[in-house]
Amino acid sequence: MKQKVHKTILLTGGAGFIGSHVVRLFVTKYANYKIINLDALTYAGNLENLSDVAQQENYSFIHGDITDAALLDSIFQEHQITHVIHLAAESHVDRSINDPLQFVKTNVIGTVQLLEACRKYWASDGDHLFYHVSTDEVYGSLGQTGLFTESTAYDPNSPYSASKASSDHFVRAYGETYGMPYIISNCSNNYGPHHFPEKLIPLFIKNILEEQPLPVYGDGNYTRDWLYVVDHAKAIDLAFHEGIPGETYNIGGHNEWRNIDLVHLLCDLMDDKLDRPIGSSRALISFVKDRPGHDLRYAIDATKIGNDLGWKPSVTFEEGLNKTLDWYLSHPSYLKTPAS
Numbered sequence: 001m002k003q004k005v006h007k008t009i010l011l012t013g014g015a016g017f018i019g020s021h022v023v024r025l026f027v028t029k030y031a032n033y034k035i036i037n038l039d040a041l042t043y044a045g046n047l048e049n050l051s052d053v054a055q056q057e058n059y060s061f062i063h064g065d066i067t068d069a070a071l072l073d074s075i076f077q078e079h080q081i082t083h084v085i086h087l088a089a090e091s092h093v094d095r096s097i098n099d100p101l102q103f104v105k106t107n108v109i110g111t112v113q114l115l116e117a118c119r120k121y122w123a124s125d126g127d128h129l130f131y132h133v134s135t136d137e138v139y140g141s142l143g144q145t146g147l148f149t150e151s152t153a154y155d156p157n158s159p160y161s162a163s164k165a166s167s168d169h170f171v172r173a174y175g176e177t178y179g180m181p182y183i184i185s186n187c188s189n190n191y192g193p194h195h196f197p198e199k200l201i202p203l204f205i206k207n208i209l210e211e212q213p214l215p216v217y218g219d220g221n222y223t224r225d226w227l228y229v230v231d232h233a234k235a236i237d238l239a240f241h242e243g244i245p246g247e248t249y250n251i252g253g254h255n256e257w258r259n260i261d262l263v264h265l266l267c268d269l270m271d272d273k274l275d276r277p278i279g280s281s282r283a284l285i286s287f288v289k290d291r292p293g294h295d296l297r298y299a300i301d302a303t304k305i306g307n308d309l310g311w312k313p314s315v316t317f318e319e320g321l322n323k324t325l326d327w328y329l330s331h332p333s334y335l336k337t338p339a340s
């Protein structure tokens with residue numbers, strides 16, 4: 001006997017890195033939900049990320065853009081969407097420096113178009129939720145000490161983080177103005193399988209394999225807080241189901257690394273896995289011109305999601321990094337994906 005469908009979730013950006021891990025978790029865990037993945041398949045989206053779940057009965061894919069209001073109308077009408085998990089975004093800071101308008105289009109206008117569809121099709125007393133996936137970059141840059149909490153003031157520095165901050169503000173504004181039920185989560189740097197090879201970790205894995213230079217920006221003294229992507233997906237699952245509408249949850253690994261230390265670790269692990277003499281990959285390190293407006297340090301205080309919802313990371317950095325490297329070594333074609 002077929003189970004009753006409890007939620008029909010429009011999940012945007014499900015062919016991307018974080019999105020595909022969230023799709024996989026929801027499709028395999030919730031047989032009684034319908035998961036509709038709406039993805040524009042830009043350079044960073046790849047349906048191969050979902051080849052293991054694509055045939056599941058509770059999953060379907062729609063190729064399209066969140067800025068397309070007519071498409072959103074037809075999806076909401078045809079599928080009676082009850083919930084949205086919004087992950088579709090332009091996400092690479094360096095690209096945002098070269099092409100800020102694309103980030104405004106997708107991250108700001110796309111989010112508002114989605115919110116508009118929800119406002120149009122959701123009854124005020126219905127069982128609905130707009131779950132917005134965002135970043136810790138909205139808080140700007142920390143100095144050597146301190147952590148971002150949910151009450152840290154927004155202070156974005158890059159066109160990317162400004163566009164994400166704006167999208168967060170719009171989600172809150174729809175909550176205040178129209179009573180739209182929403183939850184926002186702001187997460188630190190993710191890593192893991194299926195990460196597009198433009199971001200630090202997969203790019204450097206690719207370059208080590210190809211024995212190409214490893215471009216470390218500035219002096220490499222920038223610090224990021226790294227979280228295994230599957231732990232992020234689990235946090236989203238928890239906050240989506242147990243979180244309080246109108247709240248924000250910060251998600252982070254409590255795992256800070258200076259870029260240069262992380263690059264050294266990556267080099268040594270790769271030398272070991274590739275059976276190359278220790279030091280071969282470090283020799284590829286090349287200090288290059290810094291990223292303009294480069295944020296010095298991000299670090300998350302994840303006390304709230306820990307205390308209120310019982311979330312904590314389950315994968316250690318050593319384990320996660322090893323899994324990630326092994327995945328790339330067994331999927332070398334993924335690193336050949338052309339960036340347009």
Ligand SMILES: Cc1cn([C@H]2C[C@H](O)[C@@H](COP(=O)(O)OP(=O)(O)O[C@H]3O[C@H](C)C(=O)[C@H](O)[C@H]3O)O2)c(=O)[nH]c1=O
Nearest residue numbers: 091092093135136188189198199200215216217222259
């Ligand atoms: C690509 C690259 C990066 N870097 C440095 C720049 C950063 O200090 C650090 C990580 O850079 P990446 O571009 O991988 O990630 P962030 O700029 O920290 O941003 C990432 O984490 C947040 C939370 C998001 O929300 C972004 O969507 C996500 O891209 O390595 C280099 O030194 N060389 C390189 O070639």
